[in-house]
Amino acid sequence: xxxxxxxxxxxxxxxxxxxxxxxxxxxxxxxxxxxxxxxxxxxxxxxxxxxxxxxxxxxxxxxxxxxxxxxxxxxxxxxxxxxxxxxxxxxxxxxxxxxxxxxxxxxxxxxx
Amino acid sequence: xxxxxxxxxxxxxxxxxxxxxxxxxxxxxxxxxxxxxxxxxxxxxxxxxxxxxxxxxxxxxxxxxxxxxxxxxxxxxxxxxxxxxxxxxxxxxxxxxxxxxxxxxxxxxxxxx
Numbered sequence: 001x002x003x004x005x006x007x008x009x010x011x012x013x014x015x016x017x018x019x020x021x022x023x024x025x026x027x028x029x030x031x032x033x034x035x036x037x038x039x040x041x042x043x044x045x046x047x048x049x050x051x052x053x054x055x056x057x058x059x060x061x062x063x064x065x066x067x068x069x070x071x072x073x074x075x076x077x078x079x080x081x082x083x084x085x086x087x088x089x090x091x092x093x094x095x096x097x098x099x100x101x102x103x104x105x106x107x108x109x110x111x112x
Numbered sequence: 113x114x115x116x117x118x119x120x121x122x123x124x125x126x127x128x129x130x131x132x133x134x135x136x137x138x139x140x141x142x143x144x145x146x147x148x149x150x151x152x153x154x155x156x157x158x159x160x161x162x163x164x165x166x167x168x169x170x171x172x173x174x175x176x177x178x179x180x181x182x183x184x185x186x187x188x189x190x191x192x193x194x195x196x197x198x199x200x201x202x203x204x205x206x207x208x209x210x211x212x213x214x215x216x217x218x219x220x221x222x223x224x225x
Contacts, residue, residue, distance in 0.1 A: 099160055
């Protein structure tokens, strides 16, 4: 089946690193994504990783993928108050309609 | 920068009424999607659309729902007879051919009274 699980809340101090974790069940997923949703706004694609990669770095963002454990993480270095948002982990397969399955989202609080 | 737009931003309707949610995908994109997010819950896939046909739909997308691309720019979601539980934020997304990135619109908040 297709399911994506995330912890619901994370609180960090400004300047610290944040690590948001996610597990997924579908081993045939081709792409794994991190989306950001600010209050009242839509979904902004932050970064994604192909399932044949272990790591991807993009400025302050580092994505780690452990395919064996079906575990994905997003590390935000030097977290800022503007990073406060809900972060969604998501998976998709390059088959059929390419639907995306989302986790419930992790609400990140950044304390000044 | 091109973006997906959605109208209206907020729609209030009475139970049993029909609603049409509108989306303008990014102009050269070929694949179109609707998702919904009930308040405080996951974003859920509803339907994907390509080449004027539904390519995949979820269990949520029952006979009360339909999608259409009436012209070269709009992509609509119709709910024939709204129920209270249809209250949610509805997101449209589009994707270019050969790309794995879906671009999401800002959403339409549907409130069914």
